[in-house]
Amino acid sequence: MKTPDELLGGQDKPTIEQTAWVFAHLYDHLQDSGSFRYLIYNRMGYGIESYCPLYGAGGQSISNALIVEDDVKKALEIIDSQREQLRQLAKYVLTPYYDVSHGDEQGIMKLAQAILKE
Secondary structure, eight states: OOOHHHHHTTTOOOOOOHHHHHHHHHHHHHHHHHHHHIIIIIISSOOGHHHHHHHHHHHHHHHHHHHHHHHHHHHHHHHTTTTTHHHHHHHHHHHHHHHHHHTTHHHHHHHHHHHHOO
C-alpha cells in the first residue's frame, strides 16, 4: 500500500475542511453502515473510477471495521434486552454440562426434565 504522501502524487495535502468532509462521511457511515461501495458512491458521491484508488488506500478495510462495530453494538443491544432469557438458558445448558463433566451421568436427564417442565 502506498503511503499517504505517495497517494497525493506531489499535490498539497488536503485542507482541514476537506479532511473534515471525509471524517463526516465516515462518521455517518458508522452511524448507519453500508457497503464500501455505498460509502464511496452514495455517501461521498464518487463514480466507479474511485473504487480502486480508495480501495488501495484502505477504504474497504475502514468501511468493514465500521460495519463490524455496528454489528457488535446491535448484538450487545440484543443480549441486553434478552438478559433474563439468557440466564434461564444458561441454567439449562451450563449446569448439566458441569454435572456430566464431573462424573454425574444424570446431567443430561436433568436437562431434559428441566426443559420439559418449562
